[in-house]
Amino acid sequence: MELTQEIARQFNRLYGNVFPEPKAILGLAPRVPGLDGRKMSKSYGNSVELSDTPEILWQKIQKMFTDPAKLRANDPGHPEGCVVFALHKIYNPEAPAREIECREGRIGCVACKKHLLSLMEPLKAIQEKRAHLAQKPGLVEAVLEEGTRRARVVAQQTLAEVQSALGLRKK
Numbered sequence: 001m002e003l004t005q006e007i008a009r010q011f012n013r014l015y016g017n018v019f020p021e022p023k024a025i026l027g028l029a030p031r032v033p034g035l036d037g038r039k040m041s042k043s044y045g046n047s048v049e050l051s052d053t054p055e056i057l058w059q060k061i062q063k064m065f066t067d068p069a070k071l072r073a074n075d076p077g078h079p080e081g082c083v084v085f086a087l088h089k090i091y092n093p094e095a096p097a098r099e100i101e102c103r104e105g106r107i108g109c110v111a112c113k114k115h116l117l118s119l120m121e122p123l124k125a126i127q128e129k130r131a132h133l134a135q136k137p138g139l140v141e142a143v144l145e146e147g148t149r150r151a152r153v154v155a156q157q158t159l160a161e162v163q164s165a166l167g168l169r170k171k
Helices: 002-015 054-063 083-091 095-103 109-119 122-134 139-165
Strands: none
Touching: 002 139, 054 109, 083 095, 083 109, 095 109
């Protein structure tokens, strides 16, 4: 992001205002932890896939890293290092209350994981949409082709502006 911003600034300074300076757009959860606490990545094998069935999702949630000091359900917890709680902050609008429950030892890790699974219900709608699209061969490709066509028009206009700014094309 920073490199792209710098290139846009330098180009615009030298040749006129051609490129808008890109801005970061961060959601409420700019970094989603993986099942093991590291950055979530398919290459690490620690990711939750949008195509995961509820059964596979539950298997993954069961393996998630939690507070190693919380040996019993009623032991006080430390949610700041818990992957399950990090996902609660994304999916659970009442995450602050869950944090207090954990710290006070009013909920165990297994119950917290089961609640997380129920909160991840929005993934079901994505899975259903995916299955629906899979039944329509060619639809996704057609949408991608149309997007490519529209992007090509914009890219050609931008390239013409760049060439003009560089003096390679008459205005």
